[in-house]
Amino acid sequence: MTAPAAEPLEVGGVTVRFAGLTALDGLGFTVAPGTVHALIGPNGAGKSTCFNVLSGVCRPASGSVRLGERELTGLPPHRIAALGVARTFQNLALPPRATVADTLLLGRHALTRTGFVAAGLRRPSAAREAARHRERVREIAAFVGLDKQLGAVAGSLPYGQRKLTELARALCMEPKLLLLDEPVAGMTADERRRTAAVIAGVRESLGISIVLVEHDMGVVMRLADAVTVLDFGRRIAEGTPDQVQNDPAVVRAYLGETDGIGDAGSGAPTDSAEGTAP
């Protein structure tokens, strides 16, 4: 599998307001090319809002998001996707009846060069391109461990495999930057291990930069090169996983929640030993 040219993602001074509430308050961080950068924080800290800004779903009141030389703020989601930013969702968003192969082919739609006319006329160029896309889909399915499921209806697979299908579909876009929103949430220990190993492989083999929102601290510790911690829309800490874990401001932010550390429902980080050893 070939690696796309990774570029830094630079987020600066991003502010988002909803009515009277400031969801992001001058947020800034930089994702170095080819690294995994985790965004963590208690419930309501602004992580999903940040993803929505990065993917163009939400336009900030101020601030900038740059991928390499390109300014992304103000662009619609499909333009941002075409510039190499792919996203997976907290809740699965797969077509209900499509096979895994068709679902992954959908991920390649934006890369398809042949126009409708050439495809409709069954030109050889269109057939060659379709064959190339199918081959790439097989490669990516094998990469995430879904090669035997290509003919299965994606929606009928076990939860962990459906989440991997979503990840594979995002990889089919050949992104430079992958936004993963709670990729192991709701998984069994075994599914979490497998998924963490796949994500590590994406960074190591493909060189794709990853922004990861995840409550499972075992997975964050295992995968992240750098962590930005949010609370009430502000960055309260940044550093390596070890540094932020021992930062008093971070401990306070999580303990300030009603239930304290260890309750995933409260947004406090959970620590799965299995997440540390994919």
Ligand SMILES: Nc1ncnc2c1ncn2[C@@H]1O[C@H](COP(=O)(O)OP(=O)(O)OP(=O)(O)O)[C@@H](O)[C@H]1O
């Ligand atoms: N569309 C919206 N309209 C109004 N308020 C919103 C909207 N989206 C988010 N918020 C508020 O903005 C703040 C940040 O929410 P956000 O979903 O980004 O947090 P989060 O860190 O992703 O939380 P979680 O861990 O629960 O997913 C919260 O107070 C939330 O209630």
